[in-house]
Amino acid sequence: MESTNALVIGFQNAGVTKGMMILLALTSLTASLLDVKPYLHLQLVPHITKYRQFWRIAIHPFAFANSTELLIGEILLYNVGVAVERAFGSRKYSSFILVSSLLSTFIASIAILIGHKFGLNSIPAGPYGIIFSLVWQQYRIFPSLYHFRVLGIEFSSKAFNWILAVQLLLSKPPSSLLISLAGLLTGYIYRTDTLFPLPSLSISRRRLLVKRSLKTYRIPLSLYQLLSRLFSPIIGESLPPRRSQRVLPGQQSQSQIQSSQRGASIATALNAGATNQNGSARSRLRRFLSNRTNPAPPPPDTSIGAGANDGDIGGREQRGGQGEQREPGTATAAMGEWVNEITGRGTRVASEQEISTLSNMFPNLSREVIVRALQTNDFNTAQAVEALLQESG
Template sequence: MLRAVLPSSDIFEKFRIWKLIMSTFAFSSTPELMFGLYLLYYFRVFERQIGSNKYSIFIVFSGTVSLLLEVILLSQLKDTTANLLTSGPYGLIFASFIPFYLDIPVSTRFRVFGVNFSDKSFIYLAGVQLLLSSWKRSIFPGICGIVAGSLYRLNILGIRKAKFPEFVASFFSRLSLPSLGNSTPPAPSRNIVGTISPNTGRRAEASLRSQPAPMVSSAEPSEEAIATLVSMGFDRNAARQALLHARNDVNAATNILLEAQSH
């Protein structure tokens, strides 16, 4: 009779929600750990594009929504132990594939044995490997993450405009791969399709001119690499100078421009 009066406790015990929540913080096998950490490391690029605060919102939203979807899935499949789903932050990882597909441009293309590839192909291959690592046990949480990322992209309840207090955003920034926090300063108040003021471009050029001459590459940057940086909101001339100083490395050039912008 007491159990009938406390249905919420029965549900909590039945689906072992606490176990499901804790399982998102650790991978179940070494291969999953390797591919998962690689993707988490790469997807920190979104923090540079939208800023630490909005990226923290993305982490919380994608993790919470994917967790709720997993609970609904378990209830529909009558699984009472939560063993149907593999452990790991699948919600965050696969939610990140939505902005990766829509917002990150291709910078280089190449062919291997007659098959076309791009610099994004390796990320997709790592994602497929992680998605299929435990078959159904990893496919289900991966799909939940993709749905969560799609809902964020659709700006459900205006989530993309939400912001945390700065101390909360700082906590999430340190919590999520803190070793990257010092090397990739977040971009203030702009998104991937945003614009940067002319003053920022001039500051970037001035900062680049102050760099030591030996760092400059003699090879002219490719139009694709310049277009990639321009699509992220940087001035074209500043993007070209950054690529010269970074020896045509797009990621390193992005860091140079962001550092110049923060001064």
């Protein structure tokens, strides 16, 4: 399942994470522009004990205090949150975000109540608890895709996310360390089967609180559908990423392989016809191709004298010669040579068998034209035949 995490591209089936990232960026930017960043963090003394600013408990996860934390947080949400949401499903993922935010804030609040005498007095602004709870889910759900060594130390594919997480963890010690550990603890508790008294809105149970594990909790379906209808037009729907159809040098798609096989079968049929002295099909193909490559010239103008006719014929021959020689210098040919130099396709030389095959099929074309057709079509015989037919037609 790590391949899903490693190849995360776009926000397909991850609308909740996309909405969180947009909301987090907007609230952090707004707080910076309005100069209200001092009101974002949660501090026990004096904000709670003296001024009774309990609203800080609810708003502190909605915005980061500086751009560095915002950047690292957005990258972690994209790298980790998208994969976890695809694994959970949007409704379970939304329930997980709600549970992680509340539980991590509760654990951190209890910690500052107990340890404020030792310097643990505040919680920084930002969804630290949610992000580190997501990091724990990624660690437990997805196996590593690959491993590598640096200076003899082995690392996994998850090391890059852990490096970013450590930077966020050490951004504002010791308060950032406290809320980050609370988020990791929340992620650990979420995956256990520990029973907690959770609110129940079901009328059939006739109880306000029901003991069950955190991972079984779901927000009410009606509330989820209402929020989905409200925010889906704003967030938008992410389409699946378009897969590239470009083939790297040395690689061939299935269609190209089939085209090569068709071209090889044509060449084999021609060779077999020659060896069996049954060249009628070959001669008909040659006549057909020669008619297409060398159409009948227009009738000469009889009103012009013989000298003019000779000059016109010479001019036509000269223009025809220039027409055959202008192809290497055209913009299309120059662009093809430039692309060949970049992609490395020009490093291969056309084999004599390929050249002879096309020479038998196009006897009126020069060797240079056939070699150029093979090079521009990545030495695919069938595609080179189609290109020469189009040029000659």
